[in-house]
Amino acid sequence: MSDKSNVAPRVALVCGQWGQNIGNAFFNIGGDYVLKRVFGEGGVGYHQDQPNYRTLHNKFKGNPANYVDFIRHLDIDYLVLQGPVLNGWMRKSWQTTFKALRENNTKVILLSCAFFKFDDGEISAVKSFLEDYPPALISTRDSRSYGILEEWLPSVPKYNGIDSGFFLNRCVAPFNVREGVRYITKNFDRYPEPEILTSDPGANYNSKKVEIEGEHYWLSVPKFLDSQSHKGKVRAYLADVFDRRKLGRDFNGKMVVRLEHRFFPHMTHKIYRQPNATASDEPWTYVNIYANTDFTLSDRVHACVASLCFGRPAMLFTPSPRQALFGRVGVSDIRDKLVSLDLERLDHEQEAEIGWLRARV
Structure with missing residues (x-):
């Protein structure tokens, strides 16, 4: 039997920005559990989020000019994005990456995704971007986002899902506190x-x-x-x-x-x-x-x-x-x-x- 312990993962889960919002880690960890249930324990690895998504920065200015967008160099089958990634700066964050991934036959999954503000400008910007770069699958984390996306991109399967943070109880075993501690x-x-x-x-x-x-x-x-x-x-x-x-x-x-x-x-x-x-x-x-x-x-x-x-x-x-x-x-x-x-x-x-x-x- 061959040793599969050194097989490289084929699914890259975008994660990060934990320092500015530790809640991101909650749905990153939950999403990792979901994807490992789907693709297997050795199939999933992490990769950083885009650097324009940081505190007190104008996200619409995009990523720094000297940023090395290393995701495009990974030999992977899927890139997975989570959370309120359906935002007004989505094109600025991801267009260069998505274009390169498409040329490399890498598919994109939007897992437990949602809009950020739900305003008309944001919805229009996201629709335009997804029409240019349609993902392979879309699973949302709230019914409001699903209702907006439902009629878009008829060939893309969509699911009215839940936030990946709700899987924490399956993949993190917390300590107990001492008896009497309330x-x-x-x-x-x-x-x-x-x-x-x-x-x-x-x-x-x-x-x-x-x-x-x-x-x-x-x-x-x-x-x-x-x-x-x-x-x-x-x-x-x-x-x-x-x-x-x-x-x-x-x-x-x-x-x-x-x-x-x-x-x-x-x-x-x-x-x-x-x-x-x-x-x-x-x-x-x-x-x-x-x-x-x-x-x-x-x-x-x-x-x-x-x-x-x-x-x-x-x-x-x-x-x-x-x-x-x-x-x-x-x-x-x-x-x-x-x-x-x-x-x-x-x-x-x-x-x-x-x-x-x-x-x-």
Whole structure:
């Protein structure tokens, strides 16, 4: 029997930008699991994302002139892109690469993909690009994206799939915490962290009344901080400098663990200003924490994804249209209250997506 341990992978999964958003790692790891179920353990490897997709850079300017686009030199059968890759700068990021791959007979798969803003300009730009460079397969992560793509490119198979981050519970085995350790998780990178109050704090706060563990609380943020944070990413970071609140270490006798998904640029004054805080450029620390939490409150989509797939309740605080991926797994009301996933339904969705992909590669 021949030794296949040294056989090179034939499927390149685009990954990276973990430092600026560790949530990318969550769906990268989940996507790796999906593709290995489809192509086999030795069939899949990683390759970096394009460098124009980085924090505080005008993505429409494209990749640096001296960037070596090494993907085109790989002897592979498939290149796989994930996440909100259906964006307005898709052509600037990928046209040169896709053209070279087509000349090399390498196919492209869009796995667990989605639009970024869902506006008319973005949709038109993506449609034009995909007509020029049609992928071999498209699987979306939310029904809104699928509804837009469904009638495009009739010859390209399409599937109304789920976010690859929802496969984390199958491919990462988190540590357990010690007996008696109880905590909740709060992760607010962009918007101010809400305080959990037992009464309405009044007109100077934006508040939402929610039920937590059988009791009603007000989740409240100062109006000034809240309004500034919605005026753009730079304004949000500037507003954070003026957040003088001293937030609590615990809630109902449980520790409050505060995570930051943006490790780079490393804004130490922001990350560690409040107690029980941490940030890392690797994903496993985060998965361990989300997998054992009593519940998660976050403005990060994938903080909620990671918590939910391990059976932990979560509530989301962001107006981003990328929240559409939660409707696909039956928790579209995640911005209104703490929600939990039906894990049997999730298991069915996971197997259905893998089965669909296997039948078409």
